[in-house]
Amino acid sequence: MFSRSIIATRQAYAKLHRPLSAVASAAKTLFTPEVKKSAYGASAKHNKNIIWSEELFTPAQRRELVGAGHGGCTVWITGLSGSGKSTIAAKVEKELLEMGLNAYRLDGDNVRFGLCKDLGFSPAAREENIRRVSETAALFADAGMVTITAFISPYKESRALARKIHEDARLTFLEVHAHVDLATAESRDPKGLYKKARAGELSNFTGIDDRFDEPKEPDLKLHTADMSVPACSGAVISEIKARGIISGKFRLNA
Numbered sequence: 375m376f377s378r379s380i381i382a383t384r385q386a387y388a389k390l391h392r393p394l395s396a397v398a399s400a401a402k403t404l405f406t407p408e409v410k411k412s413a414y415g416a417s418a419k420h421n422k423n424i425i426w427s428e429e430l431f432t433p434a435q436r437r438e439l440v441g442a443g444h445g446g447c448t449v450w451i452t453g454l455s456g457s458g459k460s461t462i463a464a465k466v467e468k469e470l471l472e473m474g475l476n477a478y479r480l481d482g483d484n485v486r487f488g489l490c491k492d493l494g495f496s497p498a499a500r501e502e503n504i505r506r507v508s509e510t511a512a513l514f515a516d517a518g519m520v521t522i523t524a525f526i527s528p529y530k531e532s533r534a535l536a537r538k539i540h541e542d543a544r545l546t547f548l549e550v551h552a553h554v555d556l557a558t559a560e561s562r563d564p565k566g567l568y569k570k571a572r573a574g575e576l577s578n579f580t581g582i583d584d585r586f587d588e589p590k591e592p593d594l595k596l597h598t599a600d601m602s603v604p605a606c607s608g609a610v611i612s613e614i615k616a617r618g619i620i621s622g623k624f625r626l627n628a
């Protein structure tokens with residue numbers, strides 16, 4: 375009686391766990407041989423006592439395991455204050471989420487509430503701001519998120535670093551230039567910052583007393599004075615699709 379109930383319990387347990395163990399063994403067969411090797415080597419260049427803990431799966435394997443149907447990438451929107459970065463980033467994020475994709479937006483002002491709250495706007499602080507955001511975006515992209523960033527990112531060196539961080543980790547990086555001339559950006563002045571900069575209440579303001587390096591070869595250039603917001607977000611989503619990040623399972627409006 376006792377042993378029969380143990381057998382029954384074991385059978386019930388086996389039945390319950392069969393699907394999970396089948397998935398586990400299929401995953402093992404599929405994925406064990408090709409565990410991704412770290413791009414950085416075993417120890418950090420700046421400190422040999424910092425050792426990289428190797429990833430379990432490549433981004434493609436991760437995508438397959440969770441059935442995401444899309445990969446991760448970073449859409450890096452650069453441009454003058456008032457060029458439309460935040461507006462476009464929000465629209466892209468909304469559209470992708472409504473289609474069922476994992477998407478997340480990192481906004482210039484928002485990160486300065488937390489991650490970068492200790493940084494100001496001197497050239498060195500701006501560079502450190504962009505370096506931190508680049509690393510964060512790369513982690514998000516590696517986790518399978520379509521990450522959209524909205525930062526003025528005025529210096530070409532910082533944008534090049536953002537691209538390098540992604541490319542070293544074999545992650546797709548799209549530089550999108552929200553382009554508008556200074557006069558139009560200033561006439562929009564959504565936060566009243568140009569007015570303050572002109573009045574001398576703000577220093578190091580991009581376009582006024584700090585430089586903006588025009589991207590030479592962006593992956594996408596959006597002329598936001600001539601295009602509607604949906605047209606801009608549609609162009610971004612089409613570009614993401616063209617890079618093979620999104621599979622056919624998603625119905626795109628773009």
Ligand SMILES: Nc1ncnc2c1ncn2[C@@H]1O[C@H](COP(=O)(O)OP(=O)(O)OP(=O)(O)O)[C@@H](O)[C@H]1O
Binds near residue numbers: 459462598
């Ligand atoms: N095609 C367009 N794309 C984006 N914004 C547009 C477009 N056309 C008009 N706008 C308007 O331009 C303004 C852009 O403001 P937004 O806050 O998005 O700029 P930003 O680039 O994020 O500036 P900041 O660097 O100061 O955060 C908004 O008022 C938006 O409605």
Ligand SMILES: [Mg+2]
Binds near residue numbers: 459460461481483524
């Ligand atoms: Mg903004």
